[in-house]
Amino acid sequence: MSAVEHLIPPRPAPPVAKRPLTASKVFGIGVLLLWALLALALVSMVIEGWDPAKFERYGPRYLNGLWTTLTLVGISILFGAVLSLPIAFARMSQNRVLNAIAYAYVYVFRSTPLLAQLFLIYYGLGSFRPQLEAVGLWWFFREAWYCGLFSLTLNTAAYQAEILRGAIQSVPVGQHEGAAALGISKRVSFWKIVLPQALIVALRPYGNEIILMIKGSAVVAIVTVYDLMGETRYAFSRTFDYQTYLWAAIFYLTMVEALRHLWNFIERRLTRHLVR
Amino acid sequence: MSGWLSALFDTLDPFCGPVGIFTWLGGTGLVSCGDTGWGDEIAFGVKVTISLALATLPVGLLIGFLIALAAQSQEKLLRLAAGIYTTIFRGLPELLTLFIVYYGAQTLLQSVLAAFGYEGRVEINAFVAGMVALAVVFSSYSSEVLLSAFRAIPRGQYEAGDSLGLHRGKTMVLIILPQLVRIALPGLTNLWLILLKDTSYVSVIGLADIVRQTGIAARVSKEAFFFYFLACLLYLALAMISSYGLGFVERWAKRSEVSR
Numbered sequence: 001m002s003a004v005e006h007l008i009p010p011r012p013a014p015p016v017a018k019r020p021l022t023a024s025k026v027f028g029i030g031v032l033l034l035w036a037l038l039a040l041a042l043v044s045m046v047i048e049g050w051d052p053a054k055f056e057r058y059g060p061r062y063l064n065g066l067w068t069t070l071t072l073v074g075i076s077i078l079f080g081a082v083l084s085l086p087i088a089f090a091r092m093s094q095n096r097v098l099n100a101i102a103y104a105y106v107y108v109f110r111s112t113p114l115l116a117q118l119f120l121i122y123y124g125l126g127s128f129r130p131q132l133e134a135v136g137l138w139w140f141f142r143e144a145w146y147c148g149l150f151s152l153t154l155n156t157a158a159y160q161a162e163i164l165r166g167a168i169q170s171v172p173v174g175q176h177e178g179a180a181a182l183g184i185s186k187r188v189s190f191w192k193i194v195l196p197q198a199l200i201v202a203l204r205p206y207g208n209e210i211i212l213m214i215k216g217s218a219v220v221a222i223v224t225v226y227d228l229m230g231e232t233r234y235a236f237s238r239t240f241d242y243q244t245y246l247w248a249a250i251f252y253l254t255m256v257e258a259l260r261h262l263w264n265f266i267e268r269r270l271t272r273h274l275v276r
Numbered sequence: 277m278s279g280w281l282s283a284l285f286d287t288l289d290p291f292c293g294p295v296g297i298f299t300w301l302g303g304t305g306l307v308s309c310g311d312t313g314w315g316d317e318i319a320f321g322v323k324v325t326i327s328l329a330l331a332t333l334p335v336g337l338l339i340g341f342l343i344a345l346a347a348q349s350q351e352k353l354l355r356l357a358a359g360i361y362t363t364i365f366r367g368l369p370e371l372l373t374l375f376i377v378y379y380g381a382q383t384l385l386q387s388v389l390a391a392f393g394y395e396g397r398v399e400i401n402a403f404v405a406g407m408v409a410l411a412v413v414f415s416s417y418s419s420e421v422l423l424s425a426f427r428a429i430p431r432g433q434y435e436a437g438d439s440l441g442l443h444r445g446k447t448m449v450l451i452i453l454p455q456l457v458r459i460a461l462p463g464l465t466n467l468w469l470i471l472l473k474d475t476s477y478v479s480v481i482g483l484a485d486i487v488r489q490t491g492i493a494a495r496v497s498k499e500a501f502f503f504y505f506l507a508c509l510l511y512l513a514l515a516m517i518s519s520y521g522l523g524f525v526e527r528w529a530k531r532s533e534v535s536r
Contacts, residue, residue: 028346028354035360111469111515112508113476116487120508123494124501211367218369222480229371242383245376249368256367 042246049243058235058244065231066251068145072220072227073213076149080156087161092168102161109158115219117155122147122223148220148227152213159209167202168194200270207263211256218252228252291319306497307506314493314503321489322510324403328475328485332407333468336414343419348426358419365416370409370474377409378402378481406478414471421463425456458529465522469515476511486510 090102109117125132125141132138140146171194179189221229232248235241291298291309298307298315309315346358365373378400386398429452437447479488486507494503 022351024349024351024354028349028351028357031346031357032353035357108508108512111473112511113473113487115476115479116504116507116511119487119491119494120501120504123491124504127498127500215367215369218371219477221371229369232372233375236379242379245372245379248372249376252369252372253364253367257363 045246046243049241054235054239054241058231058239061226061231061235062228062247062251065226065228068225069214069217069227069229070255072145072149072152072225073210073217076152076156076217077210077213079149079153080160083153083157084160084164087157088164088168091161091165106158106161109155110162114151114155114216115222118148118151118219118223121151144220144223144225148217148223148225152217152220155216156209156213159212160206163202163205163209164198166205167198170201171197200274203267203270204263207259207267211259214252214255214259289319291322292316306493306499306502314489314497317489317493318486318506318510321484321486322514324483325472325475325485326514328403328406328410328478328483329468329472331403332410332414332471332475335407336411336471337418337464339411339415340418340422343415344422344426347419347423362416362419365412366420370413371477371480373413374406374409374477374481377412378405381405381408402478402481402483405481406475406483410471410474410478413474414467417467417470418464421460421467422456425460425463426452428459429455458533461522461526461529465519465526468518468522472514472518473511 087102087105090098091106093099121141122144125147129138132141140150175193175197176189179193184193217227218229220227221233224230226234228248228251232244235244292315298309298313298319307313307315307318309319343358343361346354347362349355368376381400382398385400389396389398433451433455434447437444437451442450475485476487479485479491482488490503490507494500497503
């Protein structure tokens with residue numbers, strides 16, 4: 001005998017409860033509307049102020065400036081990477097003096113503003129003209145572009161050294177010991193075992209550093225280098241058109257966002273074997 | 277009272293007071309205080325830099341906290357709005373943000389005033405423009421730090437607050453915030469040091485901070501290397517002092533943590 005006398009007849013699913021209109025939703029809509037309004041104002045500003053003459057005149061200059069920014073950042077990142085190697089190794093060495101020098105370098109360059117460093121190199125070293133001419137380096141420190149490149153390189157080398165050091169030290173000691181147990185020489189184990197693992201750790205900080213450099217390179221505009229920011233300032237000083245800054249913002253945002261997505265892709269690709 | 281206080285500050289002035297470094301080391305040379313040297317001008321620049329950074333900090337932290345709250349809310353639209361904010365202001369160079377705020381506010385104010393029939397030139401305060409621009413940048417970075425700190429706090433903490441019958445606001449203030457401060461403090465320390473360096477950009481829009489004052493001194497005295505080196509040293513000293521001070525704050529925040 002069954003305890004169940006009758007079955008409950010099938011019923012339709014309960015109606016979906018309407019989500020209440022919370023304060024946060026209203027606020028979210030409000031803020032999004034504000035963003036939309038700003039975007040609309042931006043677009044209308046561009047359309048209303050559209051001037052083919054200006055576009056023809058300053059468009060190529062902007063592209064030129066973009067190219068200057070890209071080459072400046074690219075070259076300084078490469079030189080900085082080269083320069084960061086000895087600093088990182090000095091920072092990890094047992095030698096007290098080397099360690100202190102590398103630490104001082106990194107500390108000084110990371111805790112003073114790039115602008116002050118740039119001024120120190122461009123105007124400060126520029127005041128030693130006779131001495132520099134005597135050494136034959138005046139052609140280098142005369143050009144604002146070279147000075148910008150030099151200060152960006154020195155600055156990024158300090159940051160990259162710290163990234164590299166952190167990454168190498170993040171590789172567990174067991175990896176070194178494992179390599180030693182297999183009888184692999186120190187040099188080979190560094191290149192084939194430690195460095196590949198360290199570079200994966202360092203990948204994200206390196207991406208952030210490149211983005212910081214793209215943003216930081218804007219300061220070279222102040223010492224008369226016509227990079228993207230410099231061309232923008234030039235165009236603004238000629239036209240007093242606020243749009244010039246908006247175009248620069250669009251260029252910078254595009255660069256940074258493109259790099260960010262590219263870096264996400266590279267990271268996903270290179271860490272396939274680590275995904276569980 | 278105020279006379280007594282200002283006398284105390286004059287005595288303790290680290291640059292031009294009786295025990296200040298410029299008074300001792302400047303002598304009657306380039307960095308002496310008074311009309312012959314640049315000591316007092318540079319001391320003023322240091323004050324401007326410090327006060328700008330200190331004025332930006334609470335504003336930036338407050339906006340960053342609100343953005344972090346929005347970014348972790350249940351509401352999709354609010355998350356989207358917060359995401360747009362952080363994407364834009366973390367992607368723009370600080371210098372460009374500063375120009376956009378400075379000239380944008382000027383243009384806006386001018387057009388609004390023109391609508392009311394005023395046709396003069398408007399100049400907005402460089403300090404305020406610098407503060408707004410730096411606060412915007414600082415808030416978009418600090419929101420990320422605070423967001424990751426929020427994520428490090430387990431759900432159980434909120435549930436414990438609920439089960440004690442605490443209001444949501446009370447839970448936030450009494451339970452979440454103290455832990456949040458402790459977790460976010462290292463990240464915020466970093467951001468403070470970055471903010472201190474970023475204040476140098478306001479010299480470009482004419483605010484008399486360290487870089488601007490030393491720049492003027494360098495141009496007039498033709499001793500560019502010395503003065504810019506001094507500027508770097510001053511920033512270095514500020515960074516050292518603040519990391520020393522923040523070390524104390526960090527130890528204070530960790531005092532209740534279990535020592536392992």
